Amino acid sequence: MAIEIDCEHGDAVQDVTPNAQGCAQCLAIGDRWVHLRMCLTCGNVGCCDDSKNKHASGHFRTVGHPLVQSFEPDEEWIWCYVDDAVVGEAPTLRTARRRGRSRRGERS
Numbered sequence: 001m002a003i004e005i006d007c008e009h010g011d012a013v014q015d016v017t018p019n020a021q022g023c024a025q026c027l028a029i030g031d032r033w034v035h036l037r038m039c040l041t042c043g044n045v046g047c048c049d050d051s052k053n054k055h056a057s058g059h060f061r062t063v064g065h066p067l068v069q070s071f072e073p074d075e076e077w078i079w080c081y082v083d084d085a086v087v088g089e090a091p092t093l094r095t096a097r098r099r100g101r102s103r104r105g106e107r108s
C-alpha cells in the first residue's frame, strides 16, 4: 500500500500498526483528549494539539518522528510537523474506503 507524501520526509513512513486505540499517555494519567493522531514511523497513538496534553506533537519533539496521520475513522490526511502542513492522504484505518459509486441501477 503506497502512501504518497508530498514533502521530503516520506522516508519516515513505515508499515505501522497503531499501538493503542487511544492516547496511552492520557489513559495513564486518567486524562481525556479531543482527537487522536498516529505516528507513521512507529505507530504511536497520541492526542492532537486541540487536546490539553498534545501528546502527538510531544512525540515528535521527543523522538523526532515527523509524520502522523489522523486516527479518526473518517479522516485521511497526513500531517508533517516539520513542514507544519498537510502533506498527503492515507487510507483510513478502521473503515474500508468507500467503493466506487459506479454501480449501475439494474431494472428489470
Ligand SMILES: [Zn+2]
Residues within 6 Å of the ligand: 007, 008, 009, 010, 066, 080, 081, 082, 083, 087
Ligand atoms: Zn515533511
Ligand SMILES: [Zn+2]
Residues within 6 Å of the ligand: 023, 024, 025, 026, 033, 046, 047, 051, 053, 054, 055, 056
Ligand atoms: Zn494524550
Ligand SMILES: [Zn+2]
Residues within 6 Å of the ligand: 039, 040, 041, 042, 043, 044, 059, 063, 065
Ligand atoms: Zn513515532
